Amino acid sequence: MASCDRRRFITYGLRASALILASASARAACVDPDEMSGSVQSMRESLEYTDSAPDASQACRDCAYFKPVKTGDSCAPCEVLTSPVSASGHCVSWTKRS
Incomplete structure (x- = not known):
């Protein structure tokens, strides 16, 4: 037993x-912070990027600068941060996608 x-x-x-x-x-x-260049890390800090948006309606997935390769991508390049970001992330440069 x-x-x-x-x-x-x-x-x-x-x-x-x-x-x-x-x-x-x-x-x-989406990106290992240890593999990011100093300038990318600095940009993320200055724009207060976070992987989890405090307001879901202002998440990266709905931002004009978020450029997913295909619909539904959880990580995609951000034109402002010049690096991949999480679709659920947020920064102070968030701009509503038209």
């Missing part, structure tokens, strides 16, 4: 670990 409990514990532990890893990779930033 103890071996069944141990197996169940290990199985649940592995499932939980897989779910945690999957959710972390889904939330991963």
Whole structure:
């Protein structure tokens, strides 16, 4: 009986670990900050870029400067920040897409 409990514990532990890893990779930033140039990092800081918009109606996906390759892209280049940004991100240069 103890071996069944141990197996169940290990199985649940592995499932939980897989779910945690999957959710972390889904939330991963579009660009590794360590791989960005100093000028890109500085621009992001000066424009107060964040990967999560405080107001969903002003997320990058609805900004005129967000240029996704295809509809629904979660990361795409930003013309202002000159680097990929999250579709759910935001900066002070946000401009409504027409």
